[in-house]
Amino acid sequence: MSEQQFGRIALIGIGLIGSSIARAVKEKGLAGSVAIATRSPETLQRARELELGTEYHLDAAEAVRDADLIIVSVPVGASGSVAKEIAPNLKPGAIVTDVGSTKGSVVAQMLPHIPKGVHFIPGHPLAGTEHSGPDAGFAELFRGRWCILTPVHGTDKLAKKRLATFWETLGSKVDEMDTEHHDKVLAIVSHLPHIIAYNIVGTADDLETVTESEVIKYSASGFRDFTRLAASDPTMWRDVCLHNKDAILEMLARFSEDLAYLQRAIRWGDGEKLFDLFTRTRAIRRSIIDAGQDTAAANFGRPGDSPAE
Amino acid sequence: MSEQQFGRIALIGIGLIGSSIARAVKEKGLAGSVAIATRSPETLQRARELELGTEYHLDAAEAVRDADLIIVSVPVGASGSVAKEIAPNLKPGAIVTDVGSTKGSVVAQMLPHIPKGVHFIPGHPLAGTEHSGPDAGFAELFRGRWCILTPVHGTDKLAKKRLATFWETLGSKVDEMDTEHHDKVLAIVSHLPHIIAYNIVGTADDLETVTESEVIKYSASGFRDFTRLAASDPTMWRDVCLHNKDAILEMLARFSEDLAYLQRAIRWGDGEKLFDLFTRTRAIRRSIIDAGQDTAAANFGRPGDSPAE
Numbered sequence: 001m002s003e004q005q006f007g008r009i010a011l012i013g014i015g016l017i018g019s020s021i022a023r024a025v026k027e028k029g030l031a032g033s034v035a036i037a038t039r040s041p042e043t044l045q046r047a048r049e050l051e052l053g054t055e056y057h058l059d060a061a062e063a064v065r066d067a068d069l070i071i072v073s074v075p076v077g078a079s080g081s082v083a084k085e086i087a088p089n090l091k092p093g094a095i096v097t098d099v100g101s102t103k104g105s106v107v108a109q110m111l112p113h114i115p116k117g118v119h120f121i122p123g124h125p126l127a128g129t130e131h132s133g134p135d136a137g138f139a140e141l142f143r144g145r146w147c148i149l150t151p152v153h154g155t156d157k158l159a160k161k162r163l164a165t166f167w168e169t170l171g172s173k174v175d176e177m178d179t180e181h182h183d184k185v186l187a188i189v190s191h192l193p194h195i196i197a198y199n200i201v202g203t204a205d206d207l208e209t210v211t212e213s214e215v216i217k218y219s220a221s222g223f224r225d226f227t228r229l230a231a232s233d234p235t236m237w238r239d240v241c242l243h244n245k246d247a248i249l250e251m252l253a254r255f256s257e258d259l260a261y262l263q264r265a266i267r268w269g270d271g272e273k274l275f276d277l278f279t280r281t282r283a284i285r286r287s288i289i290d291a292g293q294d295t296a297a298a299n300f301g302r303p304g305d306s307p308a309e
Numbered sequence: 310m311s312e313q314q315f316g317r318i319a320l321i322g323i324g325l326i327g328s329s330i331a332r333a334v335k336e337k338g339l340a341g342s343v344a345i346a347t348r349s350p351e352t353l354q355r356a357r358e359l360e361l362g363t364e365y366h367l368d369a370a371e372a373v374r375d376a377d378l379i380i381v382s383v384p385v386g387a388s389g390s391v392a393k394e395i396a397p398n399l400k401p402g403a404i405v406t407d408v409g410s411t412k413g414s415v416v417a418q419m420l421p422h423i424p425k426g427v428h429f430i431p432g433h434p435l436a437g438t439e440h441s442g443p444d445a446g447f448a449e450l451f452r453g454r455w456c457i458l459t460p461v462h463g464t465d466k467l468a469k470k471r472l473a474t475f476w477e478t479l480g481s482k483v484d485e486m487d488t489e490h491h492d493k494v495l496a497i498v499s500h501l502p503h504i505i506a507y508n509i510v511g512t513a514d515d516l517e518t519v520t521e522s523e524v525i526k527y528s529a530s531g532f533r534d535f536t537r538l539a540a541s542d543p544t545m546w547r548d549v550c551l552h553n554k555d556a557i558l559e560m561l562a563r564f565s566e567d568l569a570y571l572q573r574a575i576r577w578g579d580g581e582k583l584f585d586l587f588t589r590t591r592a593i594r595r596s597i598i599d600a601g602q603d604t605a606a607a608n609f610g611r612p613g614d615s616p617a618e
């Protein structure tokens with residue numbers, strides 16, 4: 001148990017991210033009470049069965065009443081309507097944050113609804129899995145991962161400090177950047193990889209010369225790595241694409257340009273160019289492993305696919 | 310221990326694949342003696358220290374003398390010169406196979422050198438990791454994975470049966486197809502994924518607006534998945550690109566066409582198209598997991614990145 005940090009926390013949205021926060025808050029005793037709201041009775045019922053909070057609401061406005069910290073964990077396209085819904089019941093001095101994967105659009109949607117005296121501090125924990133819903137969450141999800149805050153101009157220092165401490169207690173390291181930079185960084189480290197993964201899986205699915213059952217059988221030779229990202233939640237990723245369009249299109253253009261260069265090297269049999277690129281990319285993986293952001297074990301340490309220890 | 314299957318096995322090339330075969334052969338007692346050959350004294354010395362065989366040679370021609378089964382496990386670009394080197398010492402009735410990731414080119418390079426009376430049966434175990442060299446191998450590498458044989462016209466049935474049984478004893482399931490189809494299938498399930506992974510890691514490395522250290526720090530949000538494939542051996546992958554050019558260029562063209570369509574959907578905010586694609590790709594992962602070709606655990610079951618059991 002850590003110390004209680006907030007009298008009352010409200011979690012709006014209780015899927016993978018919301019329920020992981022709920023589990024960590026409970027495990028560490030960070031709040032006196034935890035009000036949970038989600039839009040469907042089924043998800044709410046599941047949250048109740050999992051005992052993720054102390055109160056359960058279908059009405060988000062009810063859940064935020066008297067809350068000191070409100071965390072909105074819904075697809076980014078729904079941020080605006082959630083903000084509008086909860087605004088009338090937000091208590092002065094409360095902190096409102098979110099976990100959305102895009103930030104420029106979330107700020108544009110939510111900020112106009114936030115009443116004076118309420119601290120709105122957008123956030124994004126860079127942690128997740130390909131699974132969704134309240135059952136997919138786990139308390140350790142944020143451990144060793146970064147959480148990026150993108151505070152707007154004039155944000156209260158103390159409120160920001162309290163939110164940063166909250167994420168640190170969940171095991172995260174906290175960074176701060178402006179929304180625009182966040183959206184560019186995420187376009188390359190997260191959005192482009194997901195889009196490319198979805199695309200290649202789609203391509204494989206559409207071929208006439210190679211059957212789907214062949215793709216599935218022989219996937220361990222590389223393809224399967226892409227299917228994990230391509231199995232992520234379609235609503236979340238549709239919203240990310242629609243809400244970080246400019247940065248994503250910029251990264252896609254760069255990617256395609258580089259791919260054309262690589263394609264040309266293959267066509268002309270330029271082994272040296274290929275060798276150079278294939279050598280350069282190795283160093284990045286080494287750095288990621290050294291930074292504690294991936295495992296050094298072969299095949300990601302997949303059970304049965306790497307040397308037994 | 311299984312039964313001894315060959316009096317004498319020669320392994321030419323003792324990196325990840327060769328040394329995994331060596332370990333499995335030793336563990337299961339599949340051969341009376343195992344002669345190992347590799348081109349560098351350093352790798353040979355390491356093979357000796359790891360006790361991977363019963364004899365060690367720098368001269369591949371020496372190693373194949375009296376061997377009943379010869380397995381060539383070198384980058385595909387070196388297949389021709391190895392075949393030429395060993396040809397004079399191949400014993401009548403011996404089986405020569407390889408493990409190269411491309412097959413049309415390997416057949417074109419090796420077949421002309423194979424003497425009459427020697428059975429040449431090209432093969433490709435669809436199993437691997439991103440690591441190389443004799444230390445990276447492990448006996449279980451082939452377990453539950455497919456091995457594709459691409460026999461040439463008129464191949465001796467008994468020889469083929471013996472080779473298939475050998476791979477099955479190593480835990481593989483054996484399939485047969487013609488070289489051309491193999492090269493198309495592998496272009497989509499393995500070569501394209503590797504090339505795309507190398508490309509995206511290269512793109513990320515080259516940006517001006519996002520630093521390399523940001524890419525590394527925040528990689529757990531998707532990017533890191535690609536860095537595993539992009540950390541594979543540059544020589545092997547240069548050779549694959551040079552030796553399966555036509556099929557790879559065909560798949561690259563399909564991929565780029567699909568990406569242009571996706572890019573357009575993003576530009577025009579066509580949420581429905583995006584949602585459709587992102588939904589369709591989920592089913593493939595499910596099938597891959599059901600086929601035992603990947604783990605269902607979140608994040609590939611990476612230690613610390615998925616719910617504890």
Ligand SMILES: NC(=O)c1ccc[n+]([C@@H]2O[C@H](COP(=O)([O-])OP(=O)(O)OC[C@H]3O[C@@H](n4cnc5c(N)ncnc54)[C@H](OP(=O)(O)O)[C@@H]3O)[C@@H](O)[C@H]2O)c1
Nearest residue numbers: 013014015016017039040043074076078100101128132133
């Ligand atoms: N998944 C990741 O890896 C990851 C990582 C970092 C950040 N994020 C961000 O975290 C947020 C939540 O993602 P998640 O993975 O937790 O999603 P999830 O598991 O699918 O859960 C989504 C939650 O939002 C609710 N919701 C869905 N559509 C809604 C709408 N139109 N209006 C109001 N509520 C709605 C759902 O309610 P019902 O079930 O009741 O319909 C559910 O409670 C997203 O903004 C995403 O970008 C995700």
Ligand SMILES: NC(=O)c1ccc[n+]([C@@H]2O[C@H](COP(=O)([O-])OP(=O)(O)OC[C@H]3O[C@@H](n4cnc5c(N)ncnc54)[C@H](OP(=O)(O)O)[C@@H]3O)[C@@H](O)[C@H]2O)c1
Nearest residue numbers: 322323324325326348349352383387409410437438441442
């Ligand atoms: N890695 C995979 O995931 C995987 C999967 C399936 C099939 N394959 C195929 O398996 C084969 C071997 O791959 P690997 O991963 O085992 O490679 P590796 O670990 O890098 O080992 C390569 C072996 O080939 C030798 N070699 C390298 N260049 C050579 C040359 N020009 N002439 C003669 N010998 C040479 C090396 O000798 P020295 O160390 O003495 O120089 C070493 O013994 C390749 O054809 C590859 O396409 C690989």
